[in-house]
Amino acid sequence: MRSKTTSSLLLFAIFIVALNLRPAITSIGPLLDIIREDLMLSNTQVSLLTVIPVICMGVFAMLAPVLNRAIGLNYTMYAMLLILAGAIGIRFLFVSFSVLWMTSLAAGISIAVIGPLLSALIKQYFPSHVAMVVGIYSFGMGMGATLSTGLTAVFYEASDSSYAFALAVWAVLAIIGILAWRLSATHPMEVKQRQSTVHSGVNPWRNRTAWSFLVFFGLQTALFFAVLTWLVPIAVTNGMTLLQAGTLLSMMTVVQIVMNIGFPLVLQRLNSRTPALVFILVLGILSIALMWTAQPVLFSAGVLLLGIPLGGLFPICLLMPMDATESAEETNTWTAMMQTGGFIIGGILPLFIAMLYDYTANHHVTLFVFLLLFVAMLVLALRIGNSTAADKTVDATSH
Template sequence: MAKRQWTISLILMVVSIFFVALNMRPAVTGIGPLFNVLMTSLHVSSTSISLLTSIPVFCMGLFASLAVPLQRKIGTKSAIALLLVILILANGLRFLQESYLLLVMTSFAAGLAIAIMGPILNAYIKNKFPQRFTTVVGIYSFGIGIGATLSAALSVTFYQSFGNSWTVALGIWALLAVMALVIWLWAIPAQSNEQLQRITTIEHARNPWTSGRAWAILLYFGLQTSLFFSMMAWLTPLLQDKGMSLETASVMLTFMSIVQMLGNIAVPLLMEKWQSRTVWLLALGFVGLIGFTLLWLMSGAYLWLAVLLIGIVLSGLFPIGLLLPLDEAKNDLEANSWSSMVLSGGFMLSAIIPMMIGVCYDRTGNHTWTYIIFLGLMVCIIATTGLLRKNR
């Protein structure tokens, strides 16, 4: 009986982690499908709209280091609950008015919450599921993928359904955060707070900032995150630049997100059988080069193939980025500190690329540099495999 109750408790933990993960992208990725709508409505440049992606991503890096002290101070359950409340406010305030300043402020708040949430959940997964953390990380990344897919699929639909109101299309994601908060408070046992405080007083963690291996993982994570957020922000305007309507471009973004979502759960499961991270990275890197070349040079049905390949690449790169610091961690405190360092530096690095694309487009009036940047990111990701092997 006790074993059955423990099993049910673990299942509820996984479910609650999944629902929290659903909320870790819509506040950011909901901007991309409405990129041109926001630029026209707010009378700002593409660089300014790019900042709405870059700001929360930069915050994800800037504040990730707060995960360890916050988790020590109030514990996992209370920390995640607090961060979900911040996400509810960040999304909900977007209902109020059509204001670029308000979007900047809420993007900052969302980035703050997501930044701290990631390392805490990584450490929690490592602690609670030491033998199956690859699978649970897969479910976690699957939830993040679904959240990104929902925002890609429904943002334009909400916009059109509510009288072309982008405030509703962006603010409605607060409801998803409310749902996650209720499930988290109900499913996670209160002793999660007490256990962490006891453990962190006796565990020792290596300092990742002095490890060459950690820096190599950080670089990889930053490159793959740059690729993800840049694609979520710029795929719709790229396709519209090729002559597609907003609706068709939105459908293709949704298609890419669905492929990525399915891969987020499939790749970690496959990695339990074929465990070489290097082989996976090389394979995904070369597939990505093909995908972005097709996206640049081709049109018509080939664009669907390009988006399919890019979705597959994104689906594999992200869970590998989550797993690499956990592979190195010897305990849950070390999982937190290594994940904090990787996510902190990686997200700060990745905040540069979406804004860089916006600046290049404003100056040139075309997307040639956009495609060059995407191909450059893939080449750099392939190159990081050498660093990862060297620093093993």
């Protein structure tokens, strides 16, 4: 049992580490066209810089329980934050597509390991306040995404148009993350795991509900990164200046932050999360309809409305495996499985969007793909809600 002081330090560390889970990826978006023109790349090639880390976050998510068992939580966290800081910092020293590609790969691996471990940590140390702590966690990620999307262009202008500096400056956050983790790690901390997980609970790879979680997480991840990558180009195509489009993106991410911290608190008071999930998905469909009009006022309103589902979907995805499992060990396994497949899906779909735009040069096609993602998630949300209700009925009958 940790004291109130040590618990507060751990919450602070979770928040600071969460700040680091998006800037390596989201800082690319505001400079997408600049990087593409400077390095003479296609839209598909430049989008790989955001796609690669997302896919890595899926492929390497299962390393989290393996490294936790092999070297422990603290050493794993230090190692991943050091890799992240190094990968981002190297972008200042070398400017080429191959370097950006390799640093994206390294950043994706480190983020892949950190995510499931933080989820398991929350389940183990804050079992009575899971939704609230998930709110802090997702708030940190939302803040990291907001800072990187809003300030990267500012750093670019302040450094005499050096996108290398604007991308590399986010290594400072990773260094702060190491210091914050060190502050919390002065008190013993671990995520407990058994040597064998065969009899430790339901195997998620053989569970239909877990597979629904995986696909849902993949669709919301694809939507999140695709929007952050393509919103500014879409807005510029609709007649906005780069500054206006960047400001609109920043305003949308502010809405996301409010949802990151506020939505989990609302969910904590609800017996069923499905109605709230369906509601924000319907708002997402409405937001795309408003953006489709291309009218400046309606387009801007649609973008701001889009911030609600983008901010609310991630925390509810984090809660899904926590609700479905009984122990931190199971949560770690289910979350790793969900993120393994989910991030692969979330990386491939934005690449598909980039290829479509290279082929069509029409961002209405991009918006249509966004709409399809929302509809698919709505169908899945209803399925997950029905499955959860059925599981609870079975549990009640068995007892």
